[in-house]
Amino acid sequence: MTGDASLDRCSSPRTLGGLARNPAAPTDLLLRLVKMWPEQVCEGLQRRRELPPPVRDAMLHHPLPRIRSALATHPQVDAPSRAQLLADPEWRVRMRAFGRPAQESLPDDVLVRLLAELDRPPSELPFSREELIGELFNAMRYDRRLLRLAAAHPRPGVRRYAAGSLYRLDERSRQALLEDEVLEVRAAAVASVSHRQQVMEPADLPDQHGHAFWYVLQRPLSRALIDQVLATGDAAALNVMAKNPSVPPDVVETLLRHPDPSVRQGLAGRVDLSGDQLLRLATDPAVEVRTAVSTHPGLTEPQRASIDIDTTTAPGDGHFGSGDVRCRWIPPPDDAVPALADALPWARSVNPLLRRRAARNAELPAEVVAILADDSDLGVRVLLAQHHPAAPPALLLRSFLEYHCCGRDRLSELPQFPTDGLARFADDPDPAVRRLVALDPDADPELVDRLSTDPDASVRQAMASSPRLPAPRIVALLNDPELAEAAAANRALTVDQMEQILDRMTAG
DSSP states (O other): OOGGGGTTTTHHHHHHHHTTTTTTOOOHHHHHHHHOOOOHHHHOOOOOOOOOOHHHHHHHTTHHHHHHHHHHSTTTTOHHHHHHHTTOOSHHHHTTTTTTTOOOOHHHHHHHHHGGGGSGGGOOOOHHHHHHHHHHHHHTTTTHHHHHHHOOSSHHHHHHHHTTGGSSSSSHHHHHHHTOOSSSHHHHHHHHHHHHHOOOOOOGSSSSHHHHHHHHHTTTTTTHHHHHHHHHHHHHHHHHHTOOSSOOOOHHHHTTOOOOHHHHHHTTTTTTTOOOHHHHHOOOOHHHHHHHHOOTTTTTTHHHHOOOOOOOOOTTOOOOOOOOOOOHHHHHOSSSOOOOOHHHHHTOOOOOHHHHHHHOOOTHHHHHHHHHHSSOOOHEEEEEHHHHHHHHHHHHHHHHHHSSSSTTHHHHHSTTTTTTTTGGGGGOOOHHHGGHHHOOTTTOOHHHHHTTSSSSSHHHHHHOOOOOOOOHHHHHHOOOTTTHHHTOOTSSSHHHHHHHHHHHHHHH
C-alpha cells in the first residue's frame, strides 16, 4: 500500500469512531477496530446501520462490557444474541439487552424463561426482582405478549404476579386467573378486582398533589370525597375528577358551569355527555375547551365543522403552529395509534385532530395516504410522513421544509426521502435545510467543499461526510479536530486509506 503523508497525523480517537460507522468499511477492518480500539469505537458501532454478522459475533463475545452493551442496543442484534446477553455477568449489559422497540422481538420461550425468574429466591436471581419487572415492562410496553405469557406461565408465582395487573390483561386471561387452580393466584386476582372496585373516601386522598393524590382521583369516588374536592376549588384536582366515570350526572352539570376552563376541558372526553352538554362545550367561550370536545365520538361531522378550534396547541398532537416552532409535547410512540377501523373514517373527518390521529396508522391504504398527503393541515401531513412506510417522497421533503419540531431530522433519514436536486438548497437560511445538500448524489463537489466551511457546525459536519466532497479535502479534514470523525465516516474514503490510518495509529 502506498503511503500518504497527509494521513500521518490522523490519530484521533474521533477518527476511529468515524471509521467504525463508515458504511464502506469492510468487515475485516471493523474486526480490527473492535480488537484493537474497542473503547474508542463503541459509539461508532452503535451508530452503524449495518453490522456484518462476524462483527456482531465478535461484539457478542468481546471481553469489554461496553462493546457487548453496544451490541445489545443495536437495531440489528438478533433475538438469540439478546437472549445470550440477558445472561451476561455484567448487569449493565443485561439491562440493555431487554431491548428497544426497533429490535427483533424476543421469542416466547425466552420471555417465559425470564418470567420464571420472578418465582425464584432473590439470592438466586441474576437481576433484582425490581430490575427484572421494571426493565421487562419498559422494553415490552409496545407488546402485550408479556402479561399474557405471565398469566399462562407454568409457575404459580409468575401467574400470581400477572394477577396483580389483572386489568391490563385481555378478558380471557383475566377469567383464567380468577379461576386458577392455585388458591394464592385466585386470591391475587380477586384482590385486583376488589382493589379496582374499592370506593375512595375523603381519608384516602393525600393532602398534597403527587402521584398518590392523582391516583386516588382516578379510582371510584364516594360522594363525600367528590363533595370535598368540589369544596376545595382546586382546578387541577377538579380537572382530573371531571374525567372520572364514577362522578354522577349532577356533579358533571356543576363542573360544566365551573369558571375555570381547565375544569370544563376535563369533561370533554366523557362518554356519558348528553347531546345538550356536548353542544354547550362545543360553543364554550374558551378555545381549549372547544378544541378538546371537537373530537368527541358523540358529535356528527356537521357539528364538528361548526366548532371553532385551535389546532396549533392541541394536546397529544405535537405543536404544528406556523409561528412558534418549539415542541410543546410529542406523544410517545405507542400513544394514540388507532385501529384501522377507527382510522379510516377519521381520515375523512372535517376535524384535523381526528385526521392527525388517523395519519399515525401505518396500515392506511394507498388511496387514503394520497388524500392525507395533500391535507390542508401541517400536522396531518407531518404525522403521515413520520409514520407511514408508503408516504410519498415529495411529502417527506415538503414536511422537512415546513416543520421545525421534534422528529424533523428523522424525516431525512427515512429510505424514501428524495435526494435528487437537494443541492438547490445550498443557500437556504435554515442550516438544517443546507445540510440536505450532503444527501444529493449529484451535488457539485465545489459546492460541497464551500459548505464544508459553512458558519454552522452541523452543516460542516454533514459536508465532511458527503462522498461528493473532493477526495483531497476529505483527507485534509481527517486532521481537523472538529471534523475528523465526520470525515472518517465518509464512504468515499478508500479501503487503502482506512488501513493506512489504522497502521499509523498502531505505529504511533
